[in-house]
Amino acid sequence: MMSGNSGQDFSTQPIGTMSMTMTHGAITQHRDNIGSTGSMFSGGPAQIPQAVDREKIYEWINQLSNPSTREAALLELSKKREVVLDLAPMLWYTFGTMASLLQEIVAIYPYINPPTLTHQQSNRVCNALALLQTVASHNETRSMFLLAHIPLFLYPFLHTVSKTRPFEYLRLTSLGVIGALVKNDEQDVINFLLTTEIIPLCLRIMESGNELSKTVATFILQKILLDESGLNYICQTYDRFSHVAMILGKMVLSLAKEPSARLLKHVVRCYLRLSDNSRYELA
Numbered sequence: 001m002m003s004g005n006s007g008q009d010f011s012t013q014p015i016g017t018m019s020m021t022m023t024h025g026a027i028t029q030h031r032d033n034i035g036s037t038g039s040m041f042s043g044g045p046a047q048i049p050q051a052v053d054r055e056k057i058y059e060w061i062n063q064l065s066n067p068s069t070r071e072a073a074l075l076e077l078s079k080k081r082e083v084v085l086d087l088a089p090m091l092w093y094t095f096g097t098m099a100s101l102l103q104e105i106v107a108i109y110p111y112i113n114p115p116t117l118t119h120q121q122s123n124r125v126c127n128a129l130a131l132l133q134t135v136a137s138h139n140e141t142r143s144m145f146l147l148a149h150i151p152l153f154l155y156p157f158l159h160t161v162s163k164t165r166p167f168e169y170l171r172l173t174s175l176g177v178i179g180a181l182v183k184n185d186e187q188d189v190i191n192f193l194l195t196t197e198i199i200p201l202c203l204r205i206m207e208s209g210n211e212l213s214k215t216v217a218t219f220i221l222q223k224i225l226l227d228e229s230g231l232n233y234i235c236q237t238y239d240r241f242s243h244v245a246m247i248l249g250k251m252v253l254s255l256a257k258e259p260s261a262r263l264l265k266h267v268v269r270c271y272l273r274l275s276d277n278s279r280y281e282l283a
Contacts, residue, residue, distance in 0.1 A: 052084055065096040074104070074127035081134045088138030091131060098135075098148075104128035105153045108170075115162045122166035129154070129173040137180040146192050151178060158201040161208070168210055175205070175216040182223035190227040199224065199234070203247045211260055214251070218266040225273040235277040245274070 057080065063073035081087055091097050108125045111117040132150065135141045145151075154174040160167050178198060181189045193199075202217040209217065221244070224230035235241050251267050 052080060054084075057084055057087070057090065061090060061094050061097060064100040070100060070104070071124055074124060074131070078127040078130040081130060087131075088135045088141045092135055092141045092144065098150075101128045101131055102150070102153060105132075109156055112156060112160050112167075115160065115164075115167065117162075117164075117166045117170065119166050122170050126169055126173040129170075129177055133173075133177045133180045136177050137183070139184075142181065142184075142186070143188065146181070146188060151181065151192075151198075152196065154178070155197065155201065158198075158205065161204075168213065171205065171209065172213045172216065175202075175213060175220065178220055179216050182220055185223065185226065187227065187229070190224055190230050193224060194230060194233050199244075203243065207247050207250055211258075211263060215260070215263045215266060218251070218263060218270065222266050222269050222273065225270055231273060231277055235274070241274075244270075 057077070060073040060076045063069035064077075077087070077091075084090075091101075104125055105128060108117065108121060111121060132145075132154075136145050136151075154177055157170050157174040160171060178193070182193070199221065202221050205217040206214050206221070225234065233240075234244055248267055248270055251263070255264050255267070
């Protein structure tokens, strides 16, 4: 999973495909789970904080440690993540809570290869991922989230290639966690990501994902490129640089057929940042 050798080229291992349908209610729930993805680009929370019953929040957090009450608690807390501003430290410092969220992540692994993930399973794990995104977004918990290497638990989801909605939303919500990490342009975040396979994973999603997944993956690549160490890493070898340039070129051709202003904006910003490196002119 880790790819610390800076001399290696980008590579990923594909996972099989499947066919599956999803109910309207499940689709709506998934869209709720990833609703904060939009705030990733706008720079603030998607909703204005409202009055909440904090006793209920504490009760739901405690229920995460009980397998019999966890699913309902995940759903309720995921709905409140935008309005409880200190939810992240509450989750992080409550005994057993992060372990419970990781149990939800790991429990899905057997269903991604071969791909047999149902919409109900996808719903549940995306609620857990939404809470992880809250922890990744918060200034008080972000560094500890990284030190625990929690993002690595999400990479098997980014390896999936099934086009069914449960997998599309699984990848999108996982990308949302990584996007929350890079949003604040912190050096430690970029340094961590460069030791992992996040760049090839993003490039593959940029090439073959749906529009929203492509947008978040391109946003992550853009944030990595904006960091000097990230730019140098990608431009360190011709193979890395040419791979990124090839995927961006394919995206431009695809956007000519199916325009998306938001996606195009991030593609252009990636090109602009690549041009800041002296090797860009040689290419």
